[in-house]
Amino acid sequence: MTGCTFGIGQGYCASRRTKSFADELAQLTEAWRQVVRRTRNYMDVAIEMAKTAASLGEVPVGAVIVAADGRIAARAHNRVRTLKDPTAHAEMLAIREACRASSSERLVEHSIYVTLEPCAMCASAISQARLKRLYFAAHDPKSGAVEHGPRVFAHSQCHFRPEVYGGIGEREAAAILRAFFVARR
Numbered sequence: 791m792t793g794c795t796f797g798i799g800q801g802y803c804a805s806r807r808t809k810s811f812a813d814e815l816a817q818l819t820e821a822w823r824q825v826v827r828r829t830r831n832y833m834d835v836a837i838e839m840a841k842t843a844a845s846l847g848e849v850p851v852g853a854v855i856v857a858a859d860g861r862i863a864a865r866a867h868n869r870v871r872t873l874k875d876p877t878a879h880a881e882m883l884a885i886r887e888a889c890r891a892s893s894s895e896r897l898v899e900h901s902i903y904v905t906l907e908p909c910a911m912c913a914s915a916i917s918q919a920r921l922k923r924l925y926f927a928a929h930d931p932k933s934g935a936v937e938h939g940p941r942v943f944a945h946s947q948c949h950f951r952p953e954v955y956g957g958i959g960e961r962e963a964a965a966i967l968r969a970f971f972v973a974r975r
């Protein structure tokens with residue numbers, strides 16, 4: 791064993807313990823960095839989906855659903871105009887695809903990454919699907935229903951609340967939305 795100056799055994803050696811604590815802290819910091827990097831990578835996939843939506847004349851919102859093992863179970867973008875379907879928001883399409891892929895109506899170990907704060911319909915669907923975590927990029931004071939308006943997950947009739955992390959990649963996602971609406975004016 792290295793680092794022990796007292797030779798009284800690993801569990802009771804002060805210098806060893808200090809070193810272990812520093813190592814542990816470094817490991818935790820690295821693990822946290824990896825979580826942040828991974829989260830950002832998934833959001834980047836959602837942002838790419840949003841860009842595809844914009845190129846098709848759809849409101850640029852993208853969504854990605856990730857399974858517990860890190861595999862992407864579904865990715866989708868808004869297709870309201872293409873499908874002539876007012877419910878074809880990115881989240882709804884991604885939830886349907888992930889449920890189909892996992893042959894289940896619930897996604898209890900899955901996470902969803904969306905480029906815009908979900909609306910009331912999508913927030914409700916996220917709750918119904920029992921998605922474990924919601925990561926979203928841009929806040930939406932106009933139609934968002936997580937931190938604005940009806941605040942679906944805080945409602946007493948909401949029986950399942952995912953963990954929510956907002957503002958990841960917000961600047962980029964908001965810029966894509968702004969550019970889209972400016973071009974349409």
Ligand SMILES: [Zn+2]
Pocket residue numbers: 879880881908909910911912913
């Ligand atoms: Zn929606």
